[in-house]
Amino acid sequence: xxxxxxxxxxxxxxxxxxxxxxxxxxxxxxxxxxxxxxxxxxxxxxxxxxxxxxxxxxxxxxxxxxxxxxxxxxxxxxxxxxxxxxxxxxxxxxxxxxxxxxxxxxxxxxxxxxxxxxxxxxxxxxxxxxxxxxxxxxxxxxxxxxxxxxxxxxxxxxxxxxxxxxxxxxxxxxxxxxxxxxxxxxxxxxxxxxxxxxxxxxxxxxxxxxxxxxxxxxxxxxxxxx
Numbered sequence: 661x662x663x664x665x666x667x668x669x670x671x672x673x674x675x676x677x678x679x680x681x682x683x684x685x686x687x688x689x690x691x692x693x694x695x696x697x698x699x700x701x702x703x704x705x706x707x708x709x710x711x712x713x714x715x716x717x718x719x720x721x722x723x724x725x726x727x728x729x730x731x732x733x734x735x736x737x738x739x740x741x742x743x744x745x746x747x748x749x750x751x752x753x754x755x756x757x758x759x760x761x762x763x764x765x766x767x768x769x770x771x772x773x774x775x776x777x778x779x780x781x782x783x784x785x786x787x788x789x790x791x792x793x794x795x796x797x798x799x800x801x802x803x804x805x806x807x808x809x810x811x812x813x814x815x816x817x818x819x820x821x822x823x824x825x826x827x828x829x830x831x832x833x834x835x836x837x838x839x840x841x842x843x844x845x846x847x848x849x850x851x852x853x854x855x856x857x858x859x860x861x862x863x864x865x866x867x868x869x870x871x872x873x874x875x876x877x878x879x880x881x882x883x884x885x886x
Contacts, residue, residue: 661676661677661678661679661685661713661717661718661719662676662677662679662718662719662720662721662722662855662858662859662862663675663676663704663718663720663721663722663743663855664676664677664721664722664723664851664852664854664855664858665700665704665721665722665723665724665736665739665740665851665854666723666724666736666756666759666849666851666854667692667696667700667724667728667729667732667733667735667736668724668725668726668727668728668729668732668733668736668756668775668849669728669729669732669756669775669776669823669849670691670692670693670694670729670732670776671689671690671691671692671823671848671849672689672690672692672696672699672700672703672732672736673687673688673689673690673849673850673851673854674687674688674700674703674704674707674851675687675688675707675850675851675852675854675855676707676708676711676713676855677852677855677856677858677859679719679859684852684855684856685711686707686710686711687850687851687852687855688703688707688851689848689849689850689851690703692732694731694732696731696732696735696736697731697735700735700736700739701739704739715743715746715747716747718743718747718749719749720744720749720750720751720752720858720859720862720867721740721743721744721749721750721751721752721858722751722752722753722754722854722855722857722858722859722861723736723737723740723751723752723753723754723854724736724753724754724755724756724759724849724854725737725753725754725755725756725873725874725875725876726755726756726875726876726877726878727755727756727757727775727777727783727799727801727876727877727878728756728775728777728783728875728876729778730875730877733875733877734875737753737873737874737875740870741870741873744870745870750862750867751867751868751870751873752858752861752862752866752867752868753868753873754854754857754858754861755799755876756775756783756849756876757773757775757783757784757785757795757799757822758773758785758792758793758795758857759849759850759853759854759857760773760774760775760821760822760847760849761773761785761787761792761793761821762792762793762853762856762857763850763853764792764819764821764846765790765791765792766790767789767819768789768817769789769816769817769818769819769840770786770787770788770789770796770814770816770817770818770819771786771787771789771792771818771819771820771821772784772785772786772787772807772811772818772819772820772821773785773787773820773821773822773847774807774820774821774822774823774824774828774847775822775823775849776823776825777801777878780803780804781801781802781803782801782802782803782804782807782823782828783799783800783801783878784799784800784802784807784822785798785799785800786810786811786814786818793857799876799878800878801878801879804827804828804831804832805831807831807832808831808832808834808835808839809835811832811835811836811839812834812835812836812839814838814839815838816838817838817839817840818835818838818839818840819840819842820832820839820840820841820842821841821842821846821847822847822849823847823849824841824844824847829841
């Protein structure tokens with residue numbers, strides 16, 4: 661079983677991917693707010709208990725590595741590293757925005773993914789059609805108006821998904837008719853997709869060194885803080 665752990669933002673999630681059956685065995689997403697430390701491990705244990713499994717059933721761990729909340733990312737990565745050390749299983753880190761883009765990989769439009777970064781800012785990335793794991797020019801930290809201006813200059817159709825407030829949705833709507841914003845359900849970051857991405861990474865022979873794997877933190881241009 662591949663365990664997926666995502667605590668990158670106020671939304672958190674865990675999932676189990678059954679490698680033998682090639683299916684998601686369990687998935688749960690919850691509004692953790694700032695309670696990742698107290699809610700994460702109980703959710704993992706509850707998931708394993710529900711499936712009549714113990715921790716030894718875990719054969720690999722996929723963890724969301726950011727961008728995202730400083731504290732949230734540290735909580736998820738710490739648990740992931742502790743489990744792989746104790747169980748002697750592989751670890752792979754997956755960027756948070758890639759997880760948001762992954763379920764939309766079949767779309768013909770460019771995909772813009774967004775998560776909340778606090779202080780009225782968002783983390784975002786733009787993906788070419790068919791390449792949800794390869795942002796066109798990396799990950800960014802900006803005000804939503806900056807994102808809207810960037811998308812307004814983009815000639816091709818863009819589908820925007822992720823954590824988007826009503827006010828941010830209005831700002832993005834002003835970017836032009838070629839920009840379409842998905843529904844809240846479209847943008848929910850599901851740990852089942854993270855687990856599936858982890859499975860494909862392990863199948864390709866990819867794994868990360870637990871000693872060196874670190875979160876992706878973004879800084880606003882000219883800022884000295886997170």
